[in-house]
Amino acid sequence: xxxxxxxxxxVGGSFVKALKGLDHEVYGxxxxxxxxxxxxxxxxxxxxxxxxxxIIKQSDLTIICLYPSLVLDYIQTHEFKKGSIITDxxxxxxxxxxxxxxxxxxDVEFVSGHPMAGRENKGYDFASKEVFQGANYILIQHPxxxxxxxxxxxxxxxxxxxxxxxxxSPHDHDEIISFTSQLPHAIAVSLINSDSQKYxxxxxxxxxxRDLTRIANINEDLWTELFFTNKTCLLKSIQGxxxxxxxxxxxxxxxxxxxxxxxxxxxxxxxxxxxxxQK
Amino acid sequence: xxxxxxxxxxVGGSFVKALKGLDHEVYGxxxxxxxxxxxxxxxxxxxxxxxxxxIIKQSDLTIICLYPSLVLDYIQTHEFKKGSIITDxxxxxxxxxxxxxxxxxxDVEFVSGHPMAGRENKGYDFASKEVFQGANYILIQHPxxxxxxxxxxxxxxxxxxxxxxxxxSPHDHDEIISFTSQLPHAIAVSLINSDSQKYxxxxxxxxxxRDLTRIANINEDLWTELFFTNKTCLLKSIQGxxxxxxxxxxxxxxxxxxxxxxxxxxxxxxxxxxxxxQK
Numbered sequence: 423x424x425x426x427x428x429x430x431x432x433v434g435g436s437f438v439k440a441l442k443g444l445d446h447e448v449y450g451x452x453x454x455x456x457x458x459x460x461x462x463x464x465x466x467x468x469x470x471x472x473x474x475x476x477i478i479k480q481s482d483l484t485i486i487c488l489y490p491s492l493v494l495d496y497i498q499t500h501e502f503k504k505g506s507i508i509t510d511x512x513x514x515x516x517x518x519x520x521x522x523x524x525x526x527x528x529d530v531e532f533v534s535g536h537p538m539a540g541r542e543n544k545g546y547d548f549a550s551k552e553v554f555q556g557a558n559y560i561l562i563q564h565p566x567x568x569x570x571x572x573x574x575x576x577x578x579x580x581x582x583x584x585x586x587x588x589x590x591s592p593h594d595h596d597e598i599i600s601f602t603s604q605l606p607h608a609i610a611v612s613l614i615n616s617d618s619q620k621y622x623x624x625x626x627x628x629x630x631x632r633d634l635t636r637i638a639n640i641n642e643d644l645w646t647e648l649f650f651t652n653k654t655c656l657l658k659s660i661q662g663x664x665x666x667x668x669x670x671x672x673x674x675x676x677x678x679x680x681x682x683x684x685x686x687x688x689x690x691x692x693x694x695x696x697x698x699x700q701k
Numbered sequence: 702x703x704x705x706x707x708x709x710x711x712v713g714g715s716f717v718k719a720l721k722g723l724d725h726e727v728y729g730x731x732x733x734x735x736x737x738x739x740x741x742x743x744x745x746x747x748x749x750x751x752x753x754x755x756i757i758k759q760s761d762l763t764i765i766c767l768y769p770s771l772v773l774d775y776i777q778t779h780e781f782k783k784g785s786i787i788t789d790x791x792x793x794x795x796x797x798x799x800x801x802x803x804x805x806x807x808d809v810e811f812v813s814g815h816p817m818a819g820r821e822n823k824g825y826d827f828a829s830k831e832v833f834q835g836a837n838y839i840l841i842q843h844p845x846x847x848x849x850x851x852x853x854x855x856x857x858x859x860x861x862x863x864x865x866x867x868x869x870s871p872h873d874h875d876e877i878i879s880f881t882s883q884l885p886h887a888i889a890v891s892l893i894n895s896d897s898q899k900y901x902x903x904x905x906x907x908x909x910x911r912d913l914t915r916i917a918n919i920n921e922d923l924w925t926e927l928f929f930t931n932k933t934c935l936l937k938s939i940q941g942x943x944x945x946x947x948x949x950x951x952x953x954x955x956x957x958x959x960x961x962x963x964x965x966x967x968x969x970x971x972x973x974x975x976x977x978x979q980k
Binding site for chain 1: 817818836837839865867869873876877878880881882884885886887888889890891892893894895896897899900901902903904905906907908909910911912913914915916917918919920921922924925928929932935936938939941942943944945946948949950953954956958961962964965966967968969971972973974975978979
């Protein structure tokens with residue numbers, strides 16, 4: 423296939439790196455010419471383009487790795503090859519996909535996807551094929567999608583090293599993502615921001631605080647957009663978490679060891695199951 | 702020095718492993734004879750004892766790595782060398798230390814410590830000298846402690862590879878630990894327990910959920926004891942966290958991007974500062 427990756431940041435950059443050595447003709451589009459030159463020098467793309475109008479017209483697959491709002495702009499202002507597939511890596515689907523589907527040319531198919539392989543650091547420098555190894559991928563089944571296109575994307579994504587590829591409706595994607603991705607980010611931000619800073623905190627932490635605050639380093643524009651466009655699901659996930667924290671708080675206050683131990687046993691069981699599911 | 706480590710679990714085991722090759726005569730005490738045999742075979746201890754009554758009487762430093770309540774038992778039922786130092790690795794200090802100080806022989810000094818190097822897995826198998834490399838250590842300055850003893854312990858601990866050794870009062874230790882260690886555990890447990898389990902969660906997670914739930918695998922007896930004996934500080938830390946989460950929730954509900962972005966910028970700054978402080 424002729425594949426063009428639009429936006430060579432940490433996700434798009436990881437796509438071109440993961441594609442290196444596979445049997446495709448890969449092009450890159452980025453506003454940063456230095457990034458394009460590096461990707462070309464590394465043998466990850468055949469050629470780089472600042473806009474990509476011409477190469478997009480010849481591409482069988484276009485992977486757009488831009489911010490949600492820019493993905494819509496890009497689709498609207500570019501002409502794609504007839505019969506080609508476009509995909510993306512946007513973290514919220516319902517809100518975004520209805521708009522995307524309404525503006526897309528009917529000869530082109532948009533199969534939306536979500537590589538669960540974000541990094542807290544931005545840019546091509548932090549991109550690597552390892553980012554995708556063993557990670558999860560979600561493909562979105564929209565009523566407008568053909569079965570064959572979903573299957574093609576499933577095979578394509580598996581070839582990049584993802585451990586699991588699952589197919590969900592836009593709504594189900596947003597519901598589970600509000601819990602597995604957005605809630606953890608809301609928690610990490612609230613945790614580090616609740617530090618009274620009375621002590622030199624860094625001297626009194628272990629791996630637990632390190633792990634729980636890693637994603638507190640967060641891209642404010644992207645995540646504000648993601649939170650707002652998945653508001654209902656996110657608020658429900660936060661509420662579910664708070665309910666559990668309330669039970670824990672009450673157990674500590676009342677020194678109710680039975681309840682607290684039950685919670686710890688349950689959470690340990692769930693975490694062990696989670697680890698087993700990743701193998 | 703003649704050093705005896707009591708309890709060769711993940712922390713005690715890491716002590717004997719970190720001590721290997723340093724200029725000390727090291728003994729181990731554990732109820733598990735197999736563990737003692739392994740530690741001896743690995744050259745980490747000169748000899749192992751199931752109880753240790755005899756070797757304790759000759760030790761210049763006794764490092765007790767048992768559960769909080771068992772540390773008190775051990776101190777009460779053993780006779781230590783006159784002029785020797787006892788230390789521990791208990792995660793809560795105020796409650797525990799007043800009791801320990803009241804039962805200890807006045808010829809022996811108890812310098813309490815907290816290696817911030819716990820692991821979610823229990824036992825000697827998960828012990829390693831690497832656990833301590835670059836980690837933080839807190840020494841507790843109790844009014845009964847001599848300045849020289851604190852200094853001796855400071856040097857000793859530094860020799861094991863810890864990155865930072867700080868001295869705090871029992872109260873200050875418990876206050877900062879309720880935030881950097883106990884609150885993250887309360888959050889991780891509540892997060893994983895709030896999973897509705899409507900989906901096969903493991904297929905829809907990225908590193909954020911993995912990181913935030915790692916410590917949800919938790920020793921229920923130990924952590925119930927730690928939470929209850931540091932109740933006041935822990936409840937205050939949970940409240941501070943909830944206040945921040947409430948601000949975030951309100952900003953999402955009202956689509957108040959200014960407030961949300963400010964929170965994200967602040968959390969990113971704090972996280973970057975934290976990383977810088979670890980170098």
